[in-house]
Amino acid sequence: MPSKNNDLEIKQTEAAKDALKEMLIKAYLPSDKIETELIHDRDRSIIRLNIISDEPQHLIGRQGENLFAIQQILRLIMRKQFIESQISVVVDVDxxxxxxxxxxxxxxxxxLQRLRRNEQExxxxxxPAYKRRAIHAMIMADSDFADVATESTGIGPERHIVIKLKAK
Structure with a gap:
């Protein structure tokens, strides 16, 4: 028997997919298909929606700006609909x-290979933040990199990662 948590996640996934479909129709950017995936990552759940489109460039925009905006709007809709929920929504296109x-x-x-070779940060x-998060997570999760530290530095669009060896 599915748990209440699981039922809620399924309901949220369907609501996110429906809201995204509606947004795309209203923006005259209907999609052929929206794939859904529910990911359980440590202490949170992530709804991943992947839009399959004949015209992905319109949905993605310059360096993913349109995609980020679509995702932000969908997150606002989901927060209003499911106030108590800690679920996260990620939108992708193709x-x-x-x-x-x-x-x-x-x-x-x-x-990391250069760091090991040269011992220089x-x-x-x-x-963008989502790429930096993926890098931080990869390095933290791999025991081969226990002696490596990552740090995000810079402000706004100049924010980047510095990878260095931990002090011995």
């Missing part, structure tokens, strides 16, 4: 965001 995270992780792995280029 797996653009997932691919961007993977590219950022590849860049971080290269920087490595600065990554500025990137």
């Amino acid at each position: 797996n653009y965001r997932r691919q961007q995270e993977e590219n950022a992780l590849t860049m971080a792995r290269s920087a 490595q600065s990554l280029p500025p990137m």
Whole structure:
């Protein structure tokens, strides 16, 4: 028998998908399909909605700006609908965001190799918060990097990650 928590998450996932569909229709950007995924990550649940589209560039925008705006609006809608909930919503288009995270992780792995070789801190280029979070999480979760620290520095669009060895 499904738990009340699970029932609520399913209800929230469907509500998020319906709200996103409605937003896209009102913006004259209907999608062919919206894939849903419910992810359980440590102490929170994440609803991931991936829009499949013939015209992804309109939904993504310059450097993902439109995608970020769509996600923010959907999060506001979900917070109003489910006030007590701690669930998070992530919107993607044709797996653009997932691919961007993977590219950022590849860049971080290269920087980690340089760090090991040179023992000099490595600065990554500025990137959005979701990419920085993915890098911090990857390094924290891997015991091979127990001697490595990451830090986000900079302000606004110049915010970036510095990877360095922990003091011995």
